[in-house]
Amino acid sequence: MNDNTLAQLHSARERFGGGEQLPDVLTPNLLPEPVARSWARSRDAGVVPWQAPEYELLIGTRSVRETPDDRRLYSCIVDEIEQLWDAFGGDDWTIFCVNPKGTVIHARRSAGCGDQLILPIVAGRRILESHIGTTAPSCALHDGTEATVTGGQHYLNEFERVSCLAVPLFGLHGEVVGALDITGTGQRDFAQMKEQFRIAALAAEQRLFGTLRGCHLLRVQHDPRWLATPLAGVLAVEEDGQLRAVSRMARRILSLPHDASVSRLTLRDLFDEAPPALLARVLRPQQGPQRISRADGSRLWVHYARAPLNRSTARRMTTDLEVGRGEGEPKHFGGAPRGAQRIGASLEEQMFVAIQDAMRDHNGNVAAVARQLQISRTTVYARLRQLHEIGMPAREAEDGASSLPGDKR
Template identity: 50%
Template sequence: MKQEANSSTTIQRSLQTARTRFFDGGELPAALLPPLVAQSWQRSRDSGLRPWQAPQYDQTLSCLQYTPADRRLRQCVEQEIEPLWSAFGGTDWTIFCVNPEGVIVHARHNPSSRDSILQPIAAGRRIHESHVGTTAPGCAMHDSAEVIVTGNQHYLEAFACIFCLAMPLFGLDGEVIGALDITGKGQRNAYVLREHFRLAVLSAQQRLFASAMRHCHLLRVQHDPRWLPTPLAGVLAVNDDGQVCAASLEARRLLALPSIGPLPRVDLRQLFVHASQAQQRGLLQLGRPARRIVQADGSHLWVQPVRAPLNRTVPRPPLPRSQQPSPPVADAVSGNLNEQMLLAVRRTLHEHDGNISTASKQLGISRTTFYSKLRQLQQAGLLPTATDGE
């Protein structure tokens, strides 16, 4: 253990020396940095950033400036950040998600932290290599790969005491749509972090997929039926005609589909060409058990329908004019007011990092009423089932 600590110290000192030489035009010693991090050093130097500069975060943006894609990303990823924070958070740590432009769409941190490096990492700020140098989220999104950057592996000297791990998030066409990151002072077990963050990313991607494909049937696929209800399953979106409209990254891998870009035109019969007629008929029938279908290479996949289209409307014949009900003005106003209150509760809770007492005081409502609104948000799927304490 002592030898490992001495070796780590030696590497960190070598990195500190190499950074200065590199900025002066020197070459990086071979194998001193992981390739993805070395490339980020090059991009940081090319942007004119000096290693001794202080990190500069763009001015905070208003939540009103978030795009619909940003808001969808935040809603889906915050349900993963809360349990991650419960397990790995701390005074000198933060867990956050950025969009493809590096803008933080959601961040979880300890409000008592006054650290000059960690405190500015907040929703609305932008993290970019030209302003903060090498970071795990920047590398993860640039190279579509999970990355750990620790200590003097950062280009800026100010981050020499920082550990960060980031995982890219992928969209419907396999494109990078953001990154999930944990950053802090000190060390965490990298192996454990990787496993938990991988599952969190897969779960968030499934939620994003389901949200974006509300007009389609959803099917889950996996080689092992035990993993069908988990984030390890692949997800297919299929229309009523059996055409595959989209596939999650895991489904693309399981079914040997292109890993990036729009899918070629394909339907379920082509995708599962060796399925029996009975199996083919049951693929879009909700409530059917998972079916084991042989693949062209002789392997088997388990396929299970898990959701019918949510946006489907059944046309109804119009009522005679005399039978049409008058518009429920009072109910509509009440519904709108209640919706506004729910959104205010949700927003205020996030602003105060889950502190229910402070949030209820700001809104001027009792904690009993506040808890009632929280339950309504949870039932609507707009808030995780577990909230922070006082």
Template identity: 30%
Template sequence: MQHLSGMDRARSALERGERFPAGLLPELVAESWQRCRDIGLDPNATPREEVLPFAQVRRKREETEGLRRLALAEMQLLYSQIAGSNFMIALGDASGMVLDTISDPVFAESAAGRAIIPGSRWDERNRGTNALGLAAMAGQPVAIYGREHYFASHAHLSCMAAPIVDSHGRVLGLLDASCANEARQQHTHVLVRMAAAQIENGLIFQECPESFILAFHPRGEYLDTLSAGLLAISRDGVVAALNRPGIALLAGLPAAAGSHFQDLFDGDFGRTIDTLLNGGVAAIRDQAGSAVLMVCRQIGQRRPRLLSATTVPVRGVSQAGARTPDFICEDEGLRQAIADLPEAVAMQMPIHLTGETGTGKELMARHIHEVSGREGAFVAVNCGAIAEQLFVAELFGHERGAFTNARHEGSAGLARAAHKGTLFLDEVADIPLAAQTALLRFLDSMEVRAVGGQHSHKIDVQIVSATNRDLRELVAARAFRSDLFYRLAALTIALPPLAVRTDFALVAQHLVQKLAPGTAITDAAIALLRRRAWPGNIRELRSALQKALIRGKGGFIDEAALDDASQERASATACPACRQNPLASRRCSEIRAIFAATEGNISATARQLGLSRTTVYKHVAEERPLREEGRP
């Protein structure tokens, strides 16, 4: 008989209704499995996917506004730490209902990602053994890996959750990171626990603006870490709040709100505060006789203030990471289009960029300059902004007095300014026909002669051109020289419209970080944005996000921060039954988008989304005619 692993034996016992062999499962998991079995859950059945109405989600968000603001900032930081791991970070309330998510786009589009949405409940009765529900029940950090989940359909996931508690030990919310089991990362559990601790510290700063906040620890090097105790105390020495490390460090003492400083520490409160306010470190003993070092982290304010997670003591871990690229390029078509760039610039091939306005042509041109490794400057020329009679002089320079209104001292020209660098000819379709001949001659010889000059100068430049117009049509209309077109377009890169890019979520996240570093944008907000048409492409999206940052005064962007018009446009893509519920419209719009992409094929849509054909039909029933696979 083939030897079975411990997990195989445990799963076999679960599915047969037998007693679980001792020692095969963590105690919390075994107890959870038994509770699930006792209420009659079938481990091979489909979990009950209960999603509460959006009104309840909104109400719970309002009730936990301070927690949510701090949590979303921490979720964004956690996202940056484990980005690229096929994961989702979720904030839940104390019962295990999801309030917000921030995801890796790959995970967000998976079946699991579509199940972990605002309003979804993850208690044991609905979802069986899972980290979010178990952490809510046990009040402690929990990791559930793969087949430790009760339902077999969750076996491909690894989930890590930690409760967020207040100074009274009450669970206020839950932080969860879920990832594909094959991408399982043990260290993620540690990061989730650290993020929860940082939120707890942030809540003390946020809720005690009029208190002194003191950090203490037996070792000075730990005063700036999450291991330090935090003590919020009034000007009279009365304790307002303590964090969990502080309670642990003062074990055996009355470490709770309402006690007095001198109930905890063997020292005069007034003299200690005087030392701390002078910027010193107080060496003091607690009432149990243990020596600690203490510093002041906040001098009490007279008025409440809103704090972000970044105002509390920094973590005892490096947050340095790889430098953020200047643009996102994870769309497969775009990646293939630029795959040959290194070879092209090595051969000094002219590169032509096409795409609608706002698709990032100049950003791509600057990237080409970086790829080339050229030591010279990147010189951009807006060909449509130069008067026809001055175009050649601006590009190739002119001698003193060469023509009326010429610069008194003459000009070397933009082409010579780009020597050893890159010359970017933007809006190249607007080059006057008369000037096209001079440009073609330059491209053939790489020599420039200033207007009114006698001598030519050999230069070395990488040529990049761009336009949002179809040069082939202009050639056919004899508005653009065919020989110049072929010279410029040795390699053509077409930048896709934003609306069809598969990396839309990454683009949105990247723009938010460029506009307001550290600001979170939720998956629900991205889902609403994704459904817009975006005729202005990335430029328009940037403007929309700037507006959302102004509206979203909490330091994050969610559905409420988006303008009403965008929400109306988003809901318009859903079926009539889902239009009034932003949560339901997210899935509905996705189903209808895939349905349209498969040309009305219900079976293909169901396969692609992992749904039943009945579910798909419910959302597209009014879309006629419908087409089944194999039928015309």
């Protein structure tokens, strides 16, 4: 943003904060419509451009991730933030996720960060227009679209040296459940970064579908090469073929309204040209994807991704992941941590919990986990892969970089 543009925006912001209308010279290129609407919401909330930013801090709560929705959002986005940080992080930048209320669920920044506008962005703070004016997360949450706010496009004068990019995160029924953002004061190519953030958001949304219990998960795509990537759509299907939820990518692929209910739709409604035997087959594990023709002449590949999970198993695993072992709690002698030795737990449950605990104990060192549990590293990776697919990742593998074997993103 050059000096002349910055001066125009600064002057318009001062007059707008004083009660005047936005001047006509501010084209959408200078001030995009979603940002202009955010300016208006900020002013209506009583914010003036010349005030100091005030990040609201939640008070009186036991945890910044107290609700099940916040814990679920955290488990689905934390790995994506780490991968984005490896690519785009820096001393004057932070990458974080907020929930629909603007509360920061998880934030990643450098230990060397000393910028007073970046330091307050930590888990538990709120990014609200009523406190700090216009930001990319506030625009993304309000409009449900990607947002970039740079320099003088911010409503507060102090943010003129800040740039931020945010993409919305969508839930099981097309609703906005959060936003993924990068904010900083250095130089970044937002046009190039935007695609990476889009893919990260889609990957997190797929993981969110993995937390559903008692239903089949199917992946759909026109091109089978994309079935194992975040570009695949996800269908959650009941045993009788009724749809429980459809991801936003699947809605695009199937030409379904982005926010319409799918509770009355079935697989037969989506694939009305398919033989009944083929529709029955897609709800059973297959070695490869099934090709299905649609009434409009298009064809889709459908891959069976996951069978319905045992509810008690999923509940025990989720509880262990969210609570974890308390500080100083002793391990169980004999290899597996004490958390895996629950009365009535199946061998499968014990293995999942043991691997989760061991990954925490050894900071993601797969070789050490394999030695402790006396299993092969291949088995550890396979179990970690299963945990990722159901949206409950353990600590990242130290010798697996930021992805697991077979991850084709």
